[in-house]
Structures are given as C-alpha cells and as structure tokens.
Amino acid sequence: MFTKKALEQADACRFCWMCRHVCPVGQVTGKESNNARAKGFLVSMDGRGAKLDETSMEIMYECALCKACTNDCATGYDPAIFILEARTKAVVDGLVPPNVQPVIDRAMAGCMYAEAEDTGLAAVIAKLPEKADVAVYLGPVARRKQPVIGMALLSLLEKAGVSYTALREEPQSGADLGDLVGYVEDVKKAAEKCAAALKETGAGTIVVLDENDAVFMKHQWAEWGIECGQIVTATSCIASLIKDGKLEPAAVELTACYHDPARIARDLEEWEPARAIIAAMGIELHELFHNKKGTKSTGGGMLHQTSPAIAAQVAEARMNDIRFAEESVVITSTPTAFDNLSSLGAEDVEVKDLFILLNDAC
Ligand code: SF4
Ligand code: SF4
Numbered sequence: 001m002f003t004k005k006a007l008e009q010a011d012a013c014r015f016c017w018m019c020r021h022v023c024p025v026g027q028v029t030g031k032e033s034n035n036a037r038a039k040g041f042l043v044s045m046d047g048r049g050a051k052l053d054e055t056s057m058e059i060m061y062e063c064a065l066c067k068a069c070t071n072d073c074a075t076g077y078d079p080a081i082f083i084l085e086a087r088t089k090a091v092v093d094g095l096v097p098p099n100v101q102p103v104i105d106r107a108m109a110g111c112m113y114a115e116a117e118d119t120g121l122a123a124v125i126a127k128l129p130e131k132a133d134v135a136v137y138l139g140p141v142a143r144r145k146q147p148v149i150g151m152a153l154l155s156l157l158e159k160a161g162v163s164y165t166a167l168r169e170e171p172q173s174g175a176d177l178g179d180l181v182g183y184v185e186d187v188k189k190a191a192e193k194c195a196a197a198l199k200e201t202g203a204g205t206i207v208v209l210d211e212n213d214a215v216f217m218k219h220q221w222a223e224w225g226i227e228c229g230q231i232v233t234a235t236s237c238i239a240s241l242i243k244d245g246k247l248e249p250a251a252v253e254l255t256a257c258y259h260d261p262a263r264i265a266r267d268l269e270e271w272e273p274a275r276a277i278i279a280a281m282g283i284e285l286h287e288l289f290h291n292k293k294g295t296k297s298t299g300g301g302m303l304h305q306t307s308p309a310i311a312a313q314v315a316e317a318r319m320n321d322i323r324f325a326e327e328s329v330v331i332t333s334t335p336t337a338f339d340n341l342s343s344l345g346a347e348d349v350e351v352k353d354l355f356i357l358l359n360d361a362c
Contacts, residue, residue, distance in 0.1 A: 001089050002043060006082035010043040012075050019069035019079075024297045025062055028313035033059045036069035036079035043082045052086060057095045060086040061306055064314065065179055066262040066297035088182030100180070103305045107177040108186070112305050113140045119147035124154060125166045132165035134237075135203035135229075137194075137217070139210035141301065141335035143170060149335045152355040153209055153234055159362050160246035164207075171197050175216035179302040188224055195221065195228040209234045211261040211334045212301055215268060233264060235333050238358065239273035242280045249361035251282035256329035256352065257322060258285060260295035261337050269293065274333045277354055281361050288325055296321060298340035315340040322349050331357065 002010075019036040020026060026034040033039075039059060046052050052060075063083055070078045090096045096104060106112045121143065134157065142150035150166075157164040174191035181187065198206055206229050208214040214233045221228065241247045258274060265271050271292045278285050290296045298318045299311035319341060322330050332338040333354040342351040 001092070002047060002082060002085050006043065006085045007047050009077055009079065010040040010047070010082050012077050013037055013040055014075055016074060018072050018074065022068040022072045024066060024068065024299075024314045024317060025064060025303075025310060028317050029062070029310060031062075034062050036073075036077075039063070039079055039083055039086070040077070043086060052089060052093075052095070054095050054097065057086070057090040058097045060090065061097055061100050062303075062310060064262075064297045064300040064303045064311070066300060067266045068262070068297065071266050071293060084178070084182040087180065088184055091181050097306075100306045103302070104180050107172070107180050111140050111144070111172055112176050112180070112302070113144045116144035116147075119144075121147035121150050122168070124151055125168055128154075128165045130165065130200075131202040133163040133203060134165070134205045134207055135198050135201040136164060136166040136234075137173065137198065137206055137208045137213055138166060138170060139208070139213045139335065140172065140176065141339055142209055145339050146335040146353075149338060149353050149355055150209065152353070152359040153207075153238075155359050156238055156241070156247060156355060156362065157207075159359075160241045162241070162246075165201050165203070167197055167201070169197075170194075173213040173217055174220070175212035176301055178216060178220065179212070179300075183220060191216075191221055191224065191226055195226045198228050204229045205237075206231045207234050207237045208232070209334065210336055211263040212336065215263045218268065233268065233270060233273065234355070235264075235273040235277065236270060238355070239276040242277060247358070247362050249281045249358055252357060252361050254281075254329060255284040255286065256331050257288050257325060257327040258291070258331045258333075259288070259298070259318065259322075259337055259341070260292055261332070261334045262295050262297040262300070264334070265293055265295045274331075274354060277358055278331060281358060283331075283357075286325065286327055288321055288327075290321055298337050301336050304340060311340070312344070315344055319344055319346055319349060
C-alpha cells in the first residue's frame with residue numbers, strides 16, 4: 001500500500017532523534033509516538049508485517065504537517081510523505097479515527113470549517129467584476145472565520161489600483177482535503193474544479209492569502225500539471241505593490257515581533273515580503289528566536305479541527321515563545337495563524353494581522 005518513495009523515507013532514519021526536539025505536537029503532548037521518527041517506525045514495521053491499526057492511525061493524525069522535522073532532519077528525510085500516505089491507508093482500510101471522520105465528511109462536502117453567518121465579505125465580493133487581471137483566492141478561514149482579513153486584502157488591491165476580482169463561490173483548493181486523506185484522485189478533482197473556476201476570471205495572476213492553499217497550489221497543482229496563471233502569496237503581491245510605489249503606508253508607531261507561517265516559510269522559503277511590509281510601515285521589528293525557516297507552527301488548520309485540545313496547546317506553546325521574548329504584540333500574515341493565536345484570548349499579547357495593519361496605514 002505504501003509507495004516505494006514513502007517506505008524509503010521511513011527506512012532512511014539514523015535514529016538521531018533530532019526531530020524529537022522540534023516537533024510542536026510531541027513537545028506539548030510529551031508522547032514519543034507524536035514525533036516523526038516514531039511515525040516512520042510504524043510505517044517501516046507495516047512494510048514488515050506489523051500492520052497499522054486504529055491506534056497507529058490516531059498517531060498519524062496527531063500531526064500538523066508543519067515540516068519542522070523535515071527541515072531539521074540530517075538525512076533529508078520527509079515524514080510528510082508517509083504520514084499523508086498513512087492517512088490514505090486509514091481511509092481505504094476503514095481505520096479513520098472517530099474524531100477525524102466528521103472533518104473528512106465536511107471536507108468531502110466542500111469545506112472542513114463550519115458554515116459561517118453572513119460575514120459581509122460576500123457583499124463586498126458581489127460588487128467585484130467577474131473578470132480581471134488578478135484573482136484573489138481568500139481561502140476558507142478568511143471566508144468563514146476571519147473575513148476582516150480578506151476585506152483588508154481586497155481593500156489594499158483597490159487602493160493600489162489593481163484590476164482584481166474574487167470568486168463569489170470559492171471551491172476548495174484541495175489543500176485541506178489533501179491533509180486529511182492524502183493526495184488522492186478526489187483531491188486532484190477538487191483542485192481541478194478550483195483551477196477551472198479561477199481560469200474563468202481570465203486572471204493571469206492568482207493571489208493566495210492563506211498558507212495551506214498557497215503551498216498546495218504552487219507545489220501540488222504544479223506536480224499534477226494543473227495550470228492556472230501565476231500563483232503568488234498575498235504577502236509577496238502586496239510587498240511588490242509597495243516597492244512599485246502603488247501603496248504608500250503612513251508610519252505606524254508600534255514595536256512588534258512577527259510570526260512566520262510554517263508552510264510558507266519552510267515549503268516556499270518565503271519570509272522577506274512580510275518583513276518588507278512591516279518595514280514600510282516603520283514598525284520596529286523584534287525577531288523571535290524561532291523565525292523564518294526555523295519557525296514554530298501554531299497548529300495549522302486541520303489539527304485544530306480534528307484534535308482541538310492538542311492544537312490549542314500547540315498554539316499556546318507558540319504564544320509562550322512570544323511571552324519568553326517579552327513581546328506584547330505579534331504580527332501574523334495568514335488568516336490561519338491569526339485565528340489560531342487570537343482564539344487563545346491572551347490578555348498579555350495582542351495579535352495583529354499584517355493586512356489589516358497596512359490597510360489602516362494606507
Ligand atoms: S532527525 Fe531524521 S534521521 Fe534523525 S531521528 Fe528524526 S527522522 Fe531520523
Ligand atoms: S510535520 Fe510537524 S507536527 Fe508533524 S511530525 Fe513533523 S514536526 Fe511533528
């Protein structure tokens with residue numbers, strides 16, 4: 001069932017346990033089984049006859065797919081490859097944990113997040129033209145949980161004089177479903193449907209706001225040969241507009257640290273655009289110890305749906321990094337990171353979104 005590539009990854013380990021020190025899930029649960037090496041060991045044993053069972057599958061879903069382990073592994077080992085394949089196996093073998101199945105059901109129906117009340121975002125989007133040079137892909141967290149971030153991004157494009165639009169009904173990119181069931185045919189079909197809807201806008205550039213979607217659309221869509229214009233992150237798009245003089249923010253009197261979104265920092269190796277935006281506002285930036293490629297996850301999207309208690313602990317651990325640095329303001333640049341950190345309700349640390357800050361300054 002596992003591909004040769006996945007088994008090679010699982011068998012490549014030197015048992016140095018360095019991944020143990022960086023896994024944000026293992027750090028908060030204290031369970032050895034949550035670390036990448038333990039997951040690899042289970043997969044390796046499956047290839048030798050000790051089959052993955054329900055308990056093993058629970059372990060496979062207790063992972064944010066943040067790739068801190070991949071980033072730190074001396075062998076260049078990538079646990080995400082076999083973790084995703086294990087999740088496919090869980091679905092095929094009927095071993096999906098009970099806390100995960102309802103999330104998969106919602107994702108298969110179109111979105112793993114619960115329906116939102118009217119957020120006002122739909123009314124803003126309804127006024128946009130159907131065709132434009134740039135299409136914005138806001139993603140499910142901005143659509144259903146943090147619409148003000150989506151509205152701020154659209155407002156910035158308006159102020160910069162960009163010809164832009166956004167889909168009235170935004171099909172899922174496949175990123176969340178892929179995290180849940182692996183990169184199977186159903187996920188590819190969802191991605192193709194999304195790409196087709198974006199193509200209808202005639203846009204040559206797709207600006208993607210959230211981290212899972214941006215990485216998935218840039219990497220996995222390309223691997224599947226799904227073409228849909230040039231895909232760029234919202235941070236890199238807005239940084240370019242500032243560089244070109246299309247946005248001229250006023251100075252913002254603020255001292256803050258910045259949280260790098262794990263997938264954008266590690267998978268896309270992109271961290272300068274957000275810093276350029278912060279610098280353009282004259283904000284005094286203090287770097288966190290775990291920054292750029294070495295950032296720590298806030299729990300991502302899927303883990304907060306399947307294992308909310310563990311995910312909240314992961315987000316709290318990231319918040320503690322900010323407290324230990326004695327910072328009182330953290331800037332985030334994706335709706336998922338903002339949602340994960342702000343939902344903790346910390347009284348001593350203020351969470352600010354980069355696009356909202358910039359929109360207020362322009
Ligand atoms: S860091 Fe890499 S080689 Fe070391 S134990 Fe973890 S997976 Fe194995
Ligand atoms: S991807 Fe992240 S959460 Fe998953 S095992 Fe690796 S370090 Fe841990």
